[in-house]
Amino acid sequence: MIQYQKVAGDFDLTGQAAIVVGGAGGIGEATARMYAKKGAKVAIADMKDTVDEVAASIAEDYGVETLGVRCDVTDQRSVDAMVSDVVEAFGEINVLAAMPGYVHLDPAASIDISTVEKHINVNAVGVFRVCQAVANQMIAQGKGGKIVCVTSQADFIAINEHVGYTMSKAAVVGMIKVCALEWAEFGINVNGVAPTVVNTYMGEKAWQGEVKENMIRAIPAHRFAETDEIAAAVLFLSCAEANMITGEDLVVDGGFTIY
Numbered sequence: 001m002i003q004y005q006k007v008a009g010d011f012d013l014t015g016q017a018a019i020v021v022g023g024a025g026g027i028g029e030a031t032a033r034m035y036a037k038k039g040a041k042v043a044i045a046d047m048k049d050t051v052d053e054v055a056a057s058i059a060e061d062y063g064v065e066t067l068g069v070r071c072d073v074t075d076q077r078s079v080d081a082m083v084s085d086v087v088e089a090f091g092e093i094n095v096l097a098a099m100p101g102y103v104h105l106d107p108a109a110s111i112d113i114s115t116v117e118k119h120i121n122v123n124a125v126g127v128f129r130v131c132q133a134v135a136n137q138m139i140a141q142g143k144g145g146k147i148v149c150v151t152s153q154a155d156f157i158a159i160n161e162h163v164g165y166t167m168s169k170a171a172v173v174g175m176i177k178v179c180a181l182e183w184a185e186f187g188i189n190v191n192g193v194a195p196t197v198v199n200t201y202m203g204e205k206a207w208q209g210e211v212k213e214n215m216i217r218a219i220p221a222h223r224f225a226e227t228d229e230i231a232a233a234v235l236f237l238s239c240a241e242a243n244m245i246t247g248e249d250l251v252v253d254g255g256f257t258i259y
């Protein structure tokens with residue numbers, strides 16, 4: 001069960017062992033840095049070669065133990081090896097932030113099916129593969145845990161040329177609910193954070209020129225989000241302060257989906 005624990009409101013993660021999948025840049029690196037600032041040991045898992053560099057830089061900046069692990073979420077062996085590397089290094093896993101991401105925009109009438117499949121493989125099945133592997137480790141440990149997946153505003157609204165991406169992100173919302181239901185008895189919270197456009201490599205790739213200007217106009221806050229603003233929401237859902245929140249998909253969108 002997700003047990004009651006009196007909380008102080010300081011969002012402390014001292015001594016917790018966390019993994020950030022998709023952690024070698026963008027929102028993932030910002031999340032890893034925030035976890036480290038709150039005292040967690042952090043593993044950076046990503047398919048990029050820079051995982052060790054990012055991990056070393058976080059260790060130096062915050063004085064916590066870190067680990068870089070190359071991992072491709074579309075490959076079961078790679079995910080299993082990543083989980084066992086982290087357990088070997090940290091002894092256990094208490095927190096997972098899962099946010100590997102792929103986006104390629106095309107109209108629904110002409111998008112290649114293989115492009116749709118790639119979105120599903122990385123953003124949906126890949127994320128589930130990581131959640132399942134980590135949840136089994138948390139269940140074996142018997143101490144509960146926190147799982148947070150970064151979804152998207154595309155869970156709630158239609159966005160032009162986002163069909164493959166939206167299919168994959170909406171699937172994660174369903175996954176979050178089922179896993180939250182099934183894993184609550186093991187003390188595991190499973191939630192999502194659904195950002196609007198964020199100023200990262202991916203945000204730049206999907207939003208340029210006139211489309212970007214129109215989008216900024218349409219967001220009531222009249223700007224895109226920054227990575228720390230999304231990381232802060234992920235941090236909240238990763239802490240004991242969020243013990244009674246599970247199966248949710250927290251929107252961080254400057255008001256874009258109010259209507």
Ligand SMILES: NC(=O)c1ccc[n+]([C@@H]2O[C@H](COP(=O)([O-])OP(=O)(O)OC[C@H]3O[C@@H](n4cnc5c(N)ncnc54)[C@H](O)[C@@H]3O)[C@@H](O)[C@H]2O)c1
Pocket residue numbers: 021022023024025026027028045046047048071072073074099100101102122126150151152153194195196197198199200201202203204
């Ligand atoms: N930037 C935005 O506008 C925006 C908006 C809503 C949601 N998101 C979501 O936020 C998450 C983080 O994206 P970001 O904006 O920081 O972009 P990003 O491109 O900086 O980060 C995505 C990371 O995922 C990693 N990755 C991709 N495929 C992988 C795989 N198969 N295995 C392991 N790692 C893989 C990449 O190497 C990269 O480091 C994504 O899930 C994205 O869909 C982003």
